Amino acid sequence: xxxxxxxxxxxxxxxxxxxxxxxxxxxxxxxxxxxxxxxxxxxxxxxxxxxxxxxxxxxxxxxxxxxxxxxxxxxxxxxxxxxxxxxxxxxxxxxxxxxxxxxxxxxxxxxxxxxxxxxxxxxxxxxxxxxxxxxxxxxxxxxxxxxxxxxxxxxxxxxxxxxxxxxxxxxxxxxxxxxxxxxxxxxxxxxxxxxxxxxxxxxxxxxxxxxxxxxxxxxxxxxxxxxxxxxxxxxxxxxxxxxxxxxxxxxxxxxxxxxxxxxxxxxxxxxxxxxxxxxxxxxxxxxxxxxxxxxxxxxxxxxxxxxxxxxxxxxxxxxxxxxxxxxxxxxxxxxxxxxxxxxxxx
Amino acid sequence: xxxxxxxxxxxxxxxxxxxxxxxxxxxxxxxxxxxxxxxxxxxxxxxxxxxxxxxxxxxxxxxxxxxxxxxxxxxxxxxxxxxxxxxxxxxxxxxxxxxxxxxxxxxxxxxxxxxxxxxxxxxxxxxxxxxxxxxxxxxxxxxxxxxxxxxxxxxxxxxxxxxxxxxxxxxxxxxxxxxxxxxxxxxxxxxxxxxxxxxxxxxxxxxxxxxxxxxxxxxxxxxxxxxxxxxxxxxxxxxxxxxxxxxxxxxxxxxxxxxxxxxxxxxxxxxxxxxxxxxxxxxxxxxxxxxxxxxxxxxxxxxxxxxxxxxxxxxxxxxxxxxxxxxxxxxxxxxxxxxxxxxxxxxxxxxxxxxxxxxxxxxxxxxxxxxxxxxxxxxxxxxxxxxxxxxxxxxxxxxxxxxxxxxxxxxxxxxxxxxxxxxxxxxxxxxxxxxxxxxxxxxxxxxxxxxxxxxxxxxxxx
Numbered sequence: 144x145x146x147x148x149x150x151x152x153x154x155x156x157x158x159x160x161x162x163x164x165x166x167x168x169x170x171x172x173x174x175x176x177x178x179x180x181x182x183x184x185x186x187x188x189x190x191x192x193x194x195x196x197x198x199x200x201x202x203x204x205x206x207x208x209x210x211x212x213x214x215x216x217x218x219x220x221x222x223x224x225x226x227x228x229x230x231x232x233x234x235x236x237x238x239x240x241x242x243x244x245x246x247x248x249x250x251x252x253x254x255x256x257x258x259x260x261x262x263x264x265x266x267x268x269x270x271x272x273x274x275x276x277x278x279x280x281x282x283x284x285x286x287x288x289x290x291x292x293x294x295x296x297x298x299x300x301x302x303x304x305x306x307x308x309x310x311x312x313x314x315x316x317x318x319x320x321x322x323x324x325x326x327x328x329x330x331x332x333x334x335x336x337x338x339x340x341x342x343x344x345x346x347x348x349x350x351x352x353x354x355x356x357x358x359x360x361x362x363x364x365x366x367x368x369x370x371x372x373x374x375x376x377x378x379x380x381x382x383x384x385x386x387x388x389x390x391x392x393x394x395x396x397x398x399x400x401x402x403x404x405x406x407x408x409x410x411x412x413x414x415x416x417x418x419x420x421x422x423x424x425x426x427x428x429x430x431x432x433x434x435x436x437x438x439x440x441x442x443x444x445x446x447x448x449x450x451x452x453x454x455x456x457x458x459x460x461x462x463x464x465x466x467x468x469x470x471x472x473x474x475x476x477x478x479x480x481x482x483x484x485x486x487x488x489x
Numbered sequence: 490x491x492x493x494x495x496x497x498x499x500x501x502x503x504x505x506x507x508x509x510x511x512x513x514x515x516x517x518x519x520x521x522x523x524x525x526x527x528x529x530x531x532x533x534x535x536x537x538x539x540x541x542x543x544x545x546x547x548x549x550x551x552x553x554x555x556x557x558x559x560x561x562x563x564x565x566x567x568x569x570x571x572x573x574x575x576x577x578x579x580x581x582x583x584x585x586x587x588x589x590x591x592x593x594x595x596x597x598x599x600x601x602x603x604x605x606x607x608x609x610x611x612x613x614x615x616x617x618x619x620x621x622x623x624x625x626x627x628x629x630x631x632x633x634x635x636x637x638x639x640x641x642x643x644x645x646x647x648x649x650x651x652x653x654x655x656x657x658x659x660x661x662x663x664x665x666x667x668x669x670x671x672x673x674x675x676x677x678x679x680x681x682x683x684x685x686x687x688x689x690x691x692x693x694x695x696x697x698x699x700x701x702x703x704x705x706x707x708x709x710x711x712x713x714x715x716x717x718x719x720x721x722x723x724x725x726x727x728x729x730x731x732x733x734x735x736x737x738x739x740x741x742x743x744x745x746x747x748x749x750x751x752x753x754x755x756x757x758x759x760x761x762x763x764x765x766x767x768x769x770x771x772x773x774x775x776x777x778x779x780x781x782x783x784x785x786x787x788x789x790x791x792x793x794x795x796x797x798x799x800x801x802x803x804x805x806x807x808x809x810x811x812x813x814x815x816x817x818x819x820x821x822x823x824x825x826x827x828x829x830x831x832x833x834x835x836x837x838x839x840x841x842x843x844x845x846x847x848x849x850x851x852x853x854x855x856x857x858x859x860x861x862x863x864x865x866x867x868x869x870x871x872x873x874x875x876x877x878x879x880x881x882x883x884x885x886x887x888x889x890x891x892x893x894x895x896x897x898x899x900x901x902x903x904x905x906x907x908x909x910x911x912x913x914x915x916x917x918x919x920x921x922x923x924x925x926x927x928x929x930x931x932x933x934x935x936x937x938x939x940x941x942x943x944x945x946x947x948x949x950x951x
Contacts (some may be wrong), residue, residue: 367794374805375774
């Protein structure tokens, strides 16, 4: 009896939050939409009606899985990575640069090199925050956010300046060669083979965290750093490393968007992926496996708002509003948990 | 005290000032009733000047909006002159030492014209000379008709200052009498409780060639965390196979001593020597590899990770030997953990969160993990905190068994019964120094209590 309660209890918070989100979305629909029944129909069923929206749902699920997983790794070690957007962007521009300036690579080696560079770019960017924390006790929450904001502007400059595509109507870099494109799984949607990469990443990270020596050390450091120090673990190492892994995963999110969806780095494409990753991680509650359902629900909410907007007379702003509500509710959950934790410690 | 000041509200009961009950659940209500407190660790706003700190919240206003610093300064100068409280009003609060901050707080209370002044351990953090000044000021305030609650564990000062003495122990008021009717010895007995002496059995120590040779020694150790937590030259030797008990008041250095001996903190000055090797800069892990295990007093934060599973807590010192190519197989971990649980009678399933265990079982988790390393010395601090009677007895049994096997035990505890029940030798920490260190046979409860509270001191010892 107690056991079931504990398992259920772990997800009660998430279930309540999501129920509240859906209820609020429905209330908004009922108030603002001219054709209420149609909007609600499209909001709930819309994402599954045709292959295009299913594909787009899964594509955004892919990106959210990467970013949600990245934030989860950081949470697991009790560090915060708020620099998601900058790290995605850095990964994307790094992958693009590799493929544009080295066009003679073949498809496989190009993919590998671009992914590795993207992971390195994101990893280094986040790693700096980890290093600053261990060296000078700079709060990684703030430094990752500020670094990310700074790097975004530098990348914007690269896109609009040295790397820009003069022939495009968009603010974007040149396109990468077609041989580097990931396979499109459901045309014409954005869904591509990187979804397997995201799922594989979840499996690998879960294995690393729960079945290896380093994973054990990371989790102990995340649970109780003083205890870890007492037990002789290298606590400083497990501030930097989780940040690097987290940044690397976000970098991969960026490269997967470039290779699979946009085939170039478009200015501002990262918008929402980084922050929503935090929300995904919060719903998943530091459990890497739970990132999968959590990212799916999030992607579904996004897609639902999109479809309802297109099909029914669902105001455009409402989609953004619903996302904002999700974020608000989930971060309030975080705040209560964090402060609750502190109170418990005293 | 926090209840009187309204920082914490009482579960039950009321207190009254001048016959009027005060329903205080907020600091400002207590403040209106005329109660003010000088804190043990005063908190000011560091970047404001002394003057600004003093008038904080009670600024005289000019044109209903602007702070009138001049009027305030004049008023404070008058107060300073009256009570002889010299203090530079224009200095930043952060530049002051603790005696000056204390003075600042006192002026703040006088400025607000409080009639009941609470001094919480005011002498813990200031020098003897400053204590004398403070007492003079307190006498002056008393003669003016103000009430002063002077909280201290240093009996000498209490007897100098007080008209009436009350003793609190374990949340109860034990005694409240006029000073003339009491003696320091009597008060110290009341504070420790149980004036009857229990005769604790003397342990038969096994003798080996190592007996009475030094295992771990602390030489001339200095560490200053704050004025009240200050170690001033500790010298102590731990012998092979003995149980050495260190008694003292936890907040006044005992906790600090624990941190330093166990390697969590490093001393400002002085050395730690283990088997003729200098281990002053070692962390707990490297000390452990040299045969020193440590069971912390703060078990829930330092001794275990309470949100992790029992298995994760037990394998902390062993996982490095358990992995194959970096992979930790849950099945082999569980088998090992279950083996540990059988040997030491620890309840629960390996994958259960540790926080669901009882205090006794959590203690067993830590102790078994540390003992399994077969240490030469185990440092164990406040081991029976939060344990029920039975677990406490089991634990004491386990510790004497450990000592019988030849492991030295350093028992750091503020619980005198525990110290007396287990130790072969007893040292007492008072005022940052070891005030006495003797065989148990030469000590009794009252004596330890008197050393702990500074009623008795022994300069020829140590």
